Amino acid sequence: MGCELCEGEGGSILWRDDFCRVVRPVVPEYPGLLRVILRRHVAEMTDLAPAERRRLMETVFACEQALRSLFRPDKVNLASLGNQVPHLHWHVIARHRDDAHFPNPIWSPGLRTAAPSPAVSDQALREALERVLGVKAA
Numbered sequence: 081m082g083c084e085l086c087e088g089e090g091g092s093i094l095w096r097d098d099f100c101r102v103v104r105p106v107v108p109e110y111p112g113l114l115r116v117i118l119r120r121h122v123a124e125m126t127d128l129a130p131a132e133r134r135r136l137m138e139t140v141f142a143c144e145q146a147l148r149s150l151f152r153p154d155k156v157n158l159a160s161l162g163n164q165v166p167h168l169h170w171h172v173i174a175r176h177r178d179d180a181h182f183p184n185p186i187w188s189p190g191l192r193t194a195a196p197s198p199a200v201s202d203q204a205l206r207e208a209l210e211r212v213l214g215v216k217a218a
């Protein structure tokens with residue numbers, strides 16, 4: 081059975097190393113949504129060795145920092161669900177009080193038309209990630 085995160089990138093790649101990648105999927109209402117995707121097919125955090133868990137979370141926190149600096153969100157959401165794609169990945173989402181779903185999860189029914197978000201380029205996000213994680217983008 082195919083896995084979309086093994087077979088595809090899952091969005092435009094902002095950063096990667098030999099362990100994981102950071103991608104930005106195209107979600108018009110949420111330009112401040114990043115995904116951190118493990119490079120191997122594993123379902124749960126506890127399938128990873130302790131050092132790997134820390135390494136993955138450090139990448140998640142780097143995304144959080146990059147989003148905070150560029151989007152000035154009211155809140156950052158971190159989510160690891162994997163019910164539909166059981167391949168370990170984290171969603172890191174910049175949330176604003178006037179976004180389409182706040183205060184509910186972005187996957188819930190929409191509450192309003194989202195206010196325009198700040199335009200942040202892939203390049204700006206890439207540079208913010210590289211400041212925290214080092215230049216490893218391929």
Ligand SMILES: [Zn+2]
Pocket residue numbers: 083084085086087120121122166167
């Ligand atoms: Zn997979």
